[in-house]
Amino acid sequence: MANPSNNSVLRSQEFYRLKQTIRSPGDIFEIDVSTKAIYIGPDSDISEVALQYYNPDLPDAIETAVVAVNGPFVGRLDAMLASKIPTLNQPGRLLVSPVDIVDPTYSFDLFTPQREEHIPVTLDLMASLTPLPDIPAVRADRTLRLPSVPWTMGRTVDDDGDNGSTSLFIPIYGRRTVTVTITAALFAHVEVCLINLEPGTHANPRSLGYLNVNSLHSPLPDTKTFVLRASDAARNGYVLDDNGDATSWYTESDELQEPTHGGSSIPPVSYVQPRGVADLLLLNIGPNPGDSPGPNELTYVDLFLKLSDREV
Amino acid sequence: MPLPIKINPARIANAVRSLRKDETRRMVPSAQGGEAPVIGQTYRTDVSTYFTEPSGESKLFYTAENWVKIKLTLETAGPVAVGTSANVAPVLSGHGRLLDTGVEYEVHLARGSAFYIAAEAVNRVSVSIEPIPWMEQISGEITSVAQVISTTVRSIGNAIVGAIGELMGRPKPATTTMSQKTLDELATARLPKNMAHRLTPVAPPKKIG
Numbered sequence: 001m002a003n004p005s006n007n008s009v010l011r012s013q014e015f016y017r018l019k020q021t022i023r024s025p026g027d028i029f030e031i032d033v034s035t036k037a038i039y040i041g042p043d044s045d046i047s048e049v050a051l052q053y054y055n056p057d058l059p060d061a062i063e064t065a066v067v068a069v070n071g072p073f074v075g076r077l078d079a080m081l082a083s084k085i086p087t088l089n090q091p092g093r094l095l096v097s098p099v100d101i102v103d104p105t106y107s108f109d110l111f112t113p114q115r116e117e118h119i120p121v122t123l124d125l126m127a128s129l130t131p132l133p134d135i136p137a138v139r140a141d142r143t144l145r146l147p148s149v150p151w152t153m154g155r156t157v158d159d160d161g162d163n164g165s166t167s168l169f170i171p172i173y174g175r176r177t178v179t180v181t182i183t184a185a186l187f188a189h190v191e192v193c194l195i196n197l198e199p200g201t202h203a204n205p206r207s208l209g210y211l212n213v214n215s216l217h218s219p220l221p222d223t224k225t226f227v228l229r230a231s232d233a234a235r236n237g238y239v240l241d242d243n244g245d246a247t248s249w250y251t252e253s254d255e256l257q258e259p260t261h262g263g264s265s266i267p268p269v270s271y272v273q274p275r276g277v278a279d280l281l282l283l284n285i286g287p288n289p290g291d292s293p294g295p296n297e298l299t300y301v302d303l304f305l306k307l308s309d310r311e312v
Numbered sequence: 313m314p315l316p317i318k319i320n321p322a323r324i325a326n327a328v329r330s331l332r333k334d335e336t337r338r339m340v341p342s343a344q345g346g347e348a349p350v351i352g353q354t355y356r357t358d359v360s361t362y363f364t365e366p367s368g369e370s371k372l373f374y375t376a377e378n379w380v381k382i383k384l385t386l387e388t389a390g391p392v393a394v395g396t397s398a399n400v401a402p403v404l405s406g407h408g409r410l411l412d413t414g415v416e417y418e419v420h421l422a423r424g425s426a427f428y429i430a431a432e433a434v435n436r437v438s439v440s441i442e443p444i445p446w447m448e449q450i451s452g453e454i455t456s457v458a459q460v461i462s463t464t465v466r467s468i469g470n471a472i473v474g475a476i477g478e479l480m481g482r483p484k485p486a487t488t489t490m491s492q493k494t495l496d497e498l499a500t501a502r503l504p505k506n507m508a509h510r511l512t513p514v515a516p517p518k519k520i521g
Contacts, residue, residue, distance in 0.1 A: 006434045009363070009388055009434045010434070012436065033388065033433050033434060033435075035389050076390070078389075078390075078391060078433075079432065079433040080433075081366040092432075129387075
């Protein structure tokens with residue numbers, strides 16, 4: 001089957017757009033036309049891709065380049081389809097693969113969810129066939145509207161093996177600001193974690209705490225919002241001593257060491273860690289911890305997320 | 313006494329008219345790149361788009377049946393090599409000339425020239441082929457004109473010689489050969505194509521007496 005990049009040339013396009021859903025960590029895509037510039041496109045969840053192209057001056061005849069949201073590749077890259085790479089005996093195509101790790105099978109069961117859902121990860125790469133005078137960062141802010149996300153009330157780990165919660169894994173590769181709005185008709189306990197994936201090992205999420213959404217005047221829903229910025233440290237919390245006793249209160253801290261806490265009288269605190277960028281945002285939506293079992297009943301929350309590459 | 317010189321201006325006018333008839337008789341379409349050359353291309357401008365093949369081989373792009381001006385503009389990233397050598401491949405070898413994206417490349421092709429193209433990916437090249445009819449007049453058909461002029465000059469010379477001979481009482485020189493061919497029926501030598509033609513002005517004969 002002819003490579004779709006050729007169709008862009010035949011249709012007199014000025015660019016070839018490689019827009020694909022990433023299905024595995026090892027996805028590789030092929031571009032069969034020469035390009036004048038390559039940059040991350042507007043709809044990309046992936047923030048970094050690796051290019052491989054034929055360079056006969058190198059010992060293995062293969063050169064790589066990384067293209068990021070703020071780092072386009074400007075210059076002519078030749079697709080030498082009639083030339084064979086000596087070390088591989090393969091034609092000198094352009095190969096594209098994500099640098100960001102995509103793992104649709106990633107699972108985190110500490111929250112004992114009943115269901116786990118991964119939002120599909122999209123790669124959007126623009127290959128310009130003509131010279132461009134300027135290439136700004138063009139990845140657009142992404143808006144996710146997820147109405148009626150279900151979770152099941154009344155389930156417990158002891159009785160049912162899970163607590164009826166729903167874990168959502170949302171790709172936020174390279175995003176610096178994440179705005180989350182949750183609307184619950186009854187109530188919902190939302191655990192928030194950031195995950196930086198690692199190759200070959202299971203990445204441990206960083207917990208940012210939780211949010212309770214409680215409708216005080218049912219059936220009127222309740223809505224809560226929080227904003228995560230990559231440069232933000234924990235906004236407030238207690239400074240604890242070695243015994244877990246609160247000694248003071250801070251409004252913002254860059255302290256890297258995670259504070260200890262203990263004792264039922266001490267309320268949970270936000271971990272004193274800067275947010276940073278992450279690959280995935282984990283939202284676990286479920287019952288309050290310690291809720292009693294009851295009849296299983298589906299309930300829903302509406303989610304609104306806004307992902308941005310800027311912090312202003 | 314006026315010399316009995318006879319110059320037939322109608323002969324020259326007929327020669328010019330026959331030249332124009334040759335032009336209009338050429339109704340055969342011009343050959344495109346890759347096709348076998350067709351005798352008698354029309355003087356017609358061709359505008360088209362050429363898509364290169366990712367073969368890396370040198371492909372015949374155009375064969376000039378007449379003098380033409382070719383304008384090529386690479387619309388994609390390339391690299392695309394063009395040249396008059398049958399072997400412009402490999403593309404980056406330097407055997408041909410690389411086209412620059414968005415930059416028009418113009419070249420004149422003489423009659424009989426072949427133009428080749430090579431690429432290793434699909435590319436889009438806009439093509440414009442314009443004829444140069446006046447070059448045909450100069451290079452290809454001046455020999456016909458020269459023939460007419462030389463014949464006329466020869467006639468004038470023979471008439472002068474004959475007139476002088478008559479004055480001196482000599483018999484008139486024969487106007488046919490032993491095989492009864494007239495001067496016009498004798499084949500004349502064609503001048504080489506690459507010779508720069510220059511019309512030598514015919515000096516009037518010296519007045520005698």
